[in-house]
């Protein structure tokens with residue numbers, strides 16, 4: 180993981196320097212925090228003007244809403260205004276169109292949350308560039324194999340905790356999430372996959388490879404799946420799916436575009452439910468989403 184020019188935050192965590200992005204250079208104003216562990220952290224951003232958001236401690240009081248749901252054995256019936264905005268980390272490896280959809284939804288109020296950090300294994304991918312343009316901190320994880328800067332999963336968890344991340348949304352992230360991170364965020368990591376799992380999932384099934392396999396199989400339907408992340412690829416509990424027709428003369432690219440269009444809508448709807456605490460768990464362990472329009476219905 181890489182974060183550079185770490186800018187010490189008013190210390191909620193004296194051991195963890197902020198990687199907030201200031202309007203003006205705050206180095207001179209805030210206590211300098213030097214730690215060899217963090218010295219190797221590099222953050223990449225491209226735009227020159229940054230917004231500095233000093234978040235009051237009050238706003239950072241957070242609680243994992245899934246605990247609340249499980250504890251209450253139901254979903255929250257609080258009005259949205261009474262529900263704390265959730266902090267989201269998004270993980271990408273490529274263009275980041277799902278990330279952009281989610282980010283825009285947080286701005287227009289569809290999603291009651293904010294993207295507080297972007298994590299990527301490719302520092303120069305489209306998603307990272309977009310995050311930099313929007314002054315969203317970018318963490319590179321895992322770092323390059325030959326990089327002398329070794330940054331453990333534990334360090335990544337510490338960095339995510341420093342942002343008070345409530346939920347992690349994988350959106351085209353192509354590396355296996357280490358078990359330590361899965362365990363650090365129980366029932367709080369989602370992934371979107373471009374097929375109707377469990378079909379066409381698992382190691383080797385990503386990006387266009389998925390759509391090529393669907394076309395080759397003769398399947399008449401495909402569509403995105405959003406699932407909880409466990410320790411293997413694509414085996415976590417399914418939370419939501421949308422069905423998309425596979426047309427007789429579809430190319431893999433045409434199918435990919437049709438599925439991606441549905442992905443964007445589905446991920447925003449699921450992120451909205453997550454942030455409004457409308458996820459509940461059935462007795463048999465299947466997660467359900469409470470309908471916003473009719474609280475007596477689930478999907």
Ligand SMILES: Nc1nc2c(c(=O)[nH]1)N[C@@H](CN(C=O)c1ccc(C(=O)N[C@@H](CCC(=O)O)C(=O)O)cc1)CN2
Nearest residue numbers: 352353354355356372381382383385409410411412413
């Ligand atoms: N612990 C988990 N980590 C991740 C999951 C998951 O369900 N559990 N989902 C993936 C996303 N994904 C499918 O939705 C997926 C991504 C990548 C691969 C894959 O085979 N990757 C290759 C490497 C590809 C590359 O580096 O370019 C591999 O591991 O050999 C399969 C499925 C995200 N992480």
Ligand SMILES: NCC(=O)N[C@@H]1O[C@H](COP(=O)([O-])[O-])[C@@H](O)[C@H]1O
Nearest residue numbers: 273274275276277351372373385386
């Ligand atoms: N198995 C994981 C996988 O294939 N994920 C897929 O990568 C694409 C990322 O697009 P984006 O970067 O434009 O959001 C999406 O289609 C997503 O479903």
